[in-house]
Amino acid sequence: MSEVRIAAEPRTEFGKGAARKIRRESKVPAVLYGHGIEPKHLTLPGHELLLALRTPNVLIRLEGEGVDELALPKGVQRDPIKGFYEHVDLLLVKRGEKVTVDIPVTLTGDIAPGGLLDQQLITVSVESEATHIPTGVEVDIEGLEVGAVVTAGDLKLPKGTSLIAEPETVVLQVINVPTSAEAEGATEGEAAESAEAAE
Template structure:
């Protein structure tokens, strides 16, 4: 995984008012923590942070004013309406150390035409080297038939990546397509509209 370099500034003012001031300047308040260090309060450029966070588990190289560290985003607060990043918690990491992260689970192909894909997990917890976190794991579902179940233990993880999630947990399965009820006025197979009408009249007479 490549690094994204982001310039940092120290943050010395705190509270809601200070945070709003930072955001009005198109910047993001952040906290860097981990490895037993005192948390470092930082200010990051908003646009660069927004672009970086489009990649899951992005590795960020923080640089500026005495800071030169690698970090992983571990908590992101966004504006619920506009989607702007309002605050970021960053975990300090070192090359060679293992970290636990959630990676996306995606599918390729199409299941058997008689079945329906039911994906129950869109991400899975794994342990990987901090600078070699996989972008995700793919599951080939081409031609899978009804009744097929894929568990976490069935996933083919990249080399050097260890499953943390319960291996028995269901990631996806192929189920039967729901039976559609006949539309109003549409004859049920083997029953004519006339027969249905007569049946209804008989029930009313009773």
């Protein structure tokens, strides 16, 4: 995974008023923590941060006065209406260090006709080197028929990445699609039960 370089400025003013002032300047308040260091309060450029956070588990190189660190975003607060970032928590990481992250599960192909895909996990927890976090894991569902099940243990993870989720956790399954006759039969059965109950 490539690094995204973002300019970071030390933040010395705190509180809601100071945070609002920062946001008016199209910047975002942030806190960098981890490895037993005192949390560092920073200000980051809003647009660059927005672009960086479009990539899951993006590795951010913070550069600025008194700051030259690698970090992973661990907590993001967004305005529920306008959508801009209100605050970001960043976890300090070192090269070669193992971190636990959730990576997206993406599907390729199409299941066999007559089935219905039931995807139960859209992300899966893995452990990986902080500087080699995979962007995701692909599952080929081409031709899967009713009854097929893919578990977390079936996922083909990149070298150097290990599964944290329980191996038997169901990622997806292909279930049967009720036919119109079955659906009508169920409806008729429910109607009969209702009539009996009314009597």
